[in-house]
Amino acid sequence: MTAFASIAAFEAALADLARPDAAAIAQARERQAVLTKPAGSLGRLEDIAIFLAGWQGRPRPRIDKARAAIFAGNHGFTVHGVSAFPPSVTAQMVANFEAGGAAINALSGAAGLELKVVALDLDRPTADFAAAAAMSATDCLDALNAGAGAVESDLDLLVVGEMGIGNSTAAAALCARSFGGSAADWVGPGTGVDAEGIGRKIKVVERALEIHGYAANSAFETLRRVGGREIAAIAGAVLRARQLGVPVVLDGFISCSAIAPLAADNPAITDHCLAGHCSAEPGHARLLAKLGLEPLLSLGMRLGEGSGAAVAAGVIRTALAAHNQMATFAEAAVSASL
Structure with missing residues (x-):
């Protein structure tokens, strides 16, 4: 099944976003109020449980089936020397994922x-977006649907x-x-490029913003002009998850940037998302603030691969x-006047 049969279907889905189950949220809050602890003493763990209750539609949410969906793509602008690694590494790392040898294999397994x-x-x-649109409309729509295809209604959580x-x-x-700002406001070292590499990245982004400045600023046009297939796929997965009521854990700067164009069109897109962590990439904290998301973790990570979000999934399970599993005051015969 194709989730977004056309650009119009994608835009309609983004405009009409599902809301969480208010009754489940209320019941989850009621349960938190009678557990054997002072009110609010578990901090954000309480908020996480209530958040999951709303999106799963049950006052006692659970994670029986959870998935880490990792999307891979290559970019034409790498000809400008913006990375410390050659594009061939993308396919090599995909092979490593499939062989079970990457960080995300270990971390997703642990979670x-x-x-x-x-x-x-x-x-x-994709095309070099400093010279042309990264993708045709067809390619961008295909990438959105590839992401949507990784999401199923029986998932309890998506990373x-x-x-x-x-x-x-x-x-x-x-x-x-x-969200505006200069290229320098958003560009960072990425894979670890030096000052000259950062300068090259800034110039590439400046050129892209200049040549695409005339175009419509819609979510779809922004994704197809200056995004990438793997980034559009994340956007498609997040939007499809919203349609199906599946809560999402976002990873680092790149994963969060995938929904930046969606949030610019409809800020409510972030309502079913948790920010797994704040990465060491300088622009990520700024982006999280624009998205209105508070990260669960800050561990100095900057790997990508869904790694930070996978670690955060362990925290969500703990919540x-x-x-x-906690007893209520009545079940434990404990005075509720703590």
Whole structure:
């Protein structure tokens, strides 16, 4: 099944976003109020449980089936020397994912996440967006649908991540086009480029913003002009998850940049999302503030691959364990006047 049969269908889905189950939220709050602890003493763990209750539509949410969906794509602008690694590393890392040897394999396994890797035309990079639109409308719609296809209604939680050499440059362009600011405001070291490399990235993003400045600033046009296949796939997965009521854990700068154009059109897109962590990439904290998301973790990570979000999934499981397994005051015969 194709989730977004046309650009209009994608835009309609973004305009008409589902809301959480208010009754489940109220019941989850009632349960939190009678658990054997002072009110609010578990901090954000309580908020996480209530958040999951709303989106799963049950006052005692659970994670029986959870998936880490990792999307991979290649970018034409890497010809400008914006990364410390060559584009061939994208396919090599996908092979590593499939062989079980990457960080996301270890971390998703530890968090009880099924790992799904979706490689998108790695032998056909997007166009150099400093000279032309990164994707045709058809290619962008296909990428959105590839992301949507990784989401099923029986998922209790979705973690999204990416692999694509150079894609922190695309992320910077997406953020600047969605939320304003200069290229320098959003560009960072990515894979670890030096000051000269950062300068090259800034010039590439500046050129992209200039040549696409005339175009419509809609979510779709921003994704297709200065995004990438793996980034559009994340956007499609997040929007499809919203349609199906599946809560999402976002990873780092690139994953969050995928929904920046969506949030610019409809800020409510973030309502079913948790920010897994704040990465060491300088633009990520700024982006999270624009999205109105507070990260669960800040561990100095900057790997991508969904790695930070996978670690955060362990925290989410802990929140649900406390919510579901603790005794109430009545069950434990404990005075409620703590």
